Amino acid sequence: MNPSVRVFVSAGSNIDPRANLETACRALKRRYGQIELSPLYQSPAEGFTGPDFLNLVAGFRTEDSPGEIRKRLAEIEARAGRDRSGGKFSSRTLDLDLLLYGDRVDAALKLPHPDIERYAFVLKPLADLAPDLRHPVSGATIAELWRSFTGQSQAAIASR
Numbered sequence: 001m002n003p004s005v006r007v008f009v010s011a012g013s014n015i016d017p018r019a020n021l022e023t024a025c026r027a028l029k030r031r032y033g034q035i036e037l038s039p040l041y042q043s044p045a046e047g048f049t050g051p052d053f054l055n056l057v058a059g060f061r062t063e064d065s066p067g068e069i070r071k072r073l074a075e076i077e078a079r080a081g082r083d084r085s086g087g088k089f090s091s092r093t094l095d096l097d098l099l100l101y102g103d104r105v106d107a108a109l110k111l112p113h114p115d116i117e118r119y120a121f122v123l124k125p126l127a128d129l130a131p132d133l134r135h136p137v138s139g140a141t142i143a144e145l146w147r148s149f150t151g152q153s154q155a156a157i158a159s160r
Contacts, residue, residue: 057125
Protein backbone atom coordinates (compact mmCIF):
# COMPACT_ATOMS: atom_id res chain seq x y z
CA MET A 1 0.00 0.00 0.00
CA ASN A 2 1.20 3.52 -0.80
CA PRO A 3 1.62 6.00 2.04
CA SER A 4 -1.10 8.64 2.19
CA VAL A 5 -0.50 11.54 -0.21
CA ARG A 6 -2.12 14.98 -0.16
CA VAL A 7 -3.80 15.69 -3.48
CA PHE A 8 -5.77 18.55 -4.99
CA VAL A 9 -8.50 18.32 -7.62
CA SER A 10 -10.14 21.17 -9.51
CA ALA A 11 -13.86 21.05 -10.27
CA GLY A 12 -15.78 23.22 -12.70
CA SER A 13 -19.20 23.29 -14.31
CA ASN A 14 -21.34 25.63 -16.38
CA ILE A 15 -24.37 23.36 -16.86
CA ASP A 16 -26.46 23.27 -13.67
CA PRO A 17 -23.18 24.06 -11.91
CA ARG A 18 -24.27 24.19 -8.27
CA ALA A 19 -25.98 20.81 -8.45
CA ASN A 20 -23.14 19.18 -10.39
CA LEU A 21 -20.43 20.53 -8.11
CA GLU A 22 -22.39 19.40 -5.05
CA THR A 23 -22.73 15.93 -6.58
CA ALA A 24 -18.99 15.84 -7.28
CA CYS A 25 -18.12 16.90 -3.73
CA ARG A 26 -20.40 14.23 -2.26
CA ALA A 27 -18.79 11.58 -4.49
CA LEU A 28 -15.29 12.69 -3.47
CA LYS A 29 -16.28 12.56 0.22
CA ARG A 30 -17.72 9.06 -0.22
CA ARG A 31 -14.50 7.84 -1.84
CA TYR A 32 -11.86 9.78 0.09
CA GLY A 33 -13.47 10.67 3.40
CA GLN A 34 -12.65 14.09 4.78
CA ILE A 35 -12.04 16.68 2.08
CA GLU A 36 -11.26 20.37 2.21
CA LEU A 37 -13.16 22.66 -0.15
CA SER A 38 -12.21 26.10 -1.38
CA PRO A 39 -14.75 28.86 -1.74
CA LEU A 40 -16.78 28.70 -4.93
CA TYR A 41 -15.71 31.04 -7.75
CA GLN A 42 -17.48 32.24 -10.86
CA SER A 43 -15.55 32.75 -14.09
CA PRO A 44 -16.47 33.42 -17.70
CA ALA A 45 -16.23 30.63 -20.25
CA GLU A 46 -12.68 30.42 -21.68
CA GLY A 47 -12.20 29.96 -25.42
CA PHE A 48 -15.91 29.84 -26.31
CA THR A 49 -19.17 31.68 -25.73
CA GLY A 50 -21.24 30.05 -23.03
CA PRO A 51 -22.61 30.44 -19.52
CA ASP A 52 -20.22 31.33 -16.71
CA PHE A 53 -18.51 28.49 -14.88
CA LEU A 54 -18.50 27.84 -11.16
CA ASN A 55 -15.18 26.45 -9.92
CA LEU A 56 -13.64 25.14 -6.74
CA VAL A 57 -10.70 23.04 -5.58
CA ALA A 58 -10.92 20.04 -3.27
CA GLY A 59 -8.02 18.72 -1.21
CA PHE A 60 -7.75 15.33 0.47
CA ARG A 61 -5.36 12.57 1.44
CA THR A 62 -5.34 9.21 -0.31
CA GLU A 63 -3.34 6.08 -0.92
CA ASP A 64 -4.72 5.81 -4.48
CA SER A 65 -2.28 6.21 -7.37
CA PRO A 66 -2.68 9.13 -9.80
CA GLY A 67 -4.15 6.68 -12.32
CA GLU A 68 -6.70 5.41 -9.81
CA ILE A 69 -7.69 8.97 -8.90
CA ARG A 70 -8.11 9.92 -12.56
CA LYS A 71 -10.27 6.84 -13.11
CA ARG A 72 -12.50 7.85 -10.18
CA LEU A 73 -12.72 11.43 -11.46
CA ALA A 74 -13.76 10.20 -14.92
CA GLU A 75 -16.44 8.01 -13.32
CA ILE A 76 -17.81 10.99 -11.37
CA GLU A 77 -17.82 13.10 -14.55
CA ALA A 78 -19.63 10.34 -16.47
CA ARG A 79 -22.29 10.00 -13.76
CA ALA A 80 -22.86 13.76 -14.05
CA GLY A 81 -23.48 13.35 -17.78
CA ARG A 82 -20.14 14.68 -19.04
CA ASP A 83 -20.14 14.77 -22.85
CA ARG A 84 -16.61 14.81 -24.24
CA SER A 85 -17.68 15.28 -27.87
CA GLY A 86 -17.68 19.08 -27.59
CA GLY A 87 -13.91 19.49 -27.32
CA LYS A 88 -11.73 21.26 -24.76
CA PHE A 89 -13.50 24.59 -25.01
CA SER A 90 -17.18 23.78 -24.56
CA SER A 91 -19.91 23.80 -21.95
CA ARG A 92 -19.80 20.89 -19.54
CA THR A 93 -21.74 19.38 -16.71
CA LEU A 94 -18.56 18.64 -14.80
CA ASP A 95 -14.81 18.90 -15.36
CA LEU A 96 -12.51 17.34 -12.75
CA ASP A 97 -8.72 17.54 -13.00
CA LEU A 98 -5.99 16.18 -10.76
CA LEU A 99 -3.85 19.25 -10.03
CA LEU A 100 -1.28 18.02 -7.53
CA TYR A 101 -0.30 14.61 -6.22
CA GLY A 102 1.99 15.40 -3.32
CA ASP A 103 5.18 16.85 -4.76
CA ARG A 104 5.24 14.46 -7.71
CA VAL A 105 6.50 15.82 -11.02
CA ASP A 106 5.57 13.73 -14.05
CA ALA A 107 5.15 15.30 -17.49
CA ALA A 108 3.32 12.25 -18.87
CA LEU A 109 0.72 12.51 -16.09
CA LYS A 110 0.58 16.34 -16.29
CA LEU A 111 1.69 16.63 -12.68
CA PRO A 112 1.66 19.30 -11.51
CA HIS A 113 -1.23 20.27 -13.79
CA PRO A 114 -0.26 23.20 -16.06
CA ASP A 115 -3.63 24.91 -15.45
CA ILE A 116 -2.42 25.83 -11.94
CA GLU A 117 -0.28 28.60 -13.42
CA ARG A 118 -2.53 29.26 -16.42
CA TYR A 119 -5.98 30.04 -15.02
CA ALA A 120 -7.16 32.11 -12.06
CA PHE A 121 -10.14 29.79 -11.60
CA VAL A 122 -7.66 27.04 -10.69
CA LEU A 123 -4.91 29.00 -8.93
CA LYS A 124 -7.06 31.19 -6.64
CA PRO A 125 -9.11 28.37 -5.06
CA LEU A 126 -5.91 26.34 -4.67
CA ALA A 127 -4.28 29.34 -2.95
CA ASP A 128 -7.27 29.52 -0.60
CA LEU A 129 -6.76 25.89 0.46
CA ALA A 130 -2.99 25.59 0.47
CA PRO A 131 -1.30 29.01 0.43
CA ASP A 132 1.96 27.73 1.95
CA LEU A 133 2.23 24.65 -0.26
CA ARG A 134 5.19 24.83 -2.64
CA HIS A 135 4.72 24.23 -6.35
CA PRO A 136 6.76 21.09 -7.11
CA VAL A 137 8.50 22.66 -10.12
CA SER A 138 8.92 26.38 -9.40
CA GLY A 139 9.35 26.07 -5.64
CA ALA A 140 7.16 29.14 -5.13
CA THR A 141 4.32 28.89 -2.64
CA ILE A 142 0.83 28.80 -4.10
CA ALA A 143 0.17 32.17 -2.39
CA GLU A 144 3.24 33.64 -4.12
CA LEU A 145 2.03 32.32 -7.46
CA TRP A 146 -1.37 33.93 -6.88
CA ARG A 147 0.15 37.29 -5.84
CA SER A 148 2.23 37.35 -9.02
CA PHE A 149 -0.60 36.13 -11.29
CA THR A 150 -1.39 38.60 -14.06
CA GLY A 151 -4.38 36.89 -15.68
CA GLN A 152 -8.08 37.42 -15.05
CA SER A 153 -9.33 38.21 -11.56
CA GLN A 154 -11.80 36.16 -9.58
CA ALA A 155 -14.78 37.12 -7.49
CA ALA A 156 -15.89 34.78 -4.74
CA ILE A 157 -19.62 34.24 -5.01
CA ALA A 158 -20.19 31.81 -2.16
CA SER A 159 -18.35 30.17 0.67
CA ARG A 160 -18.39 26.50 1.62
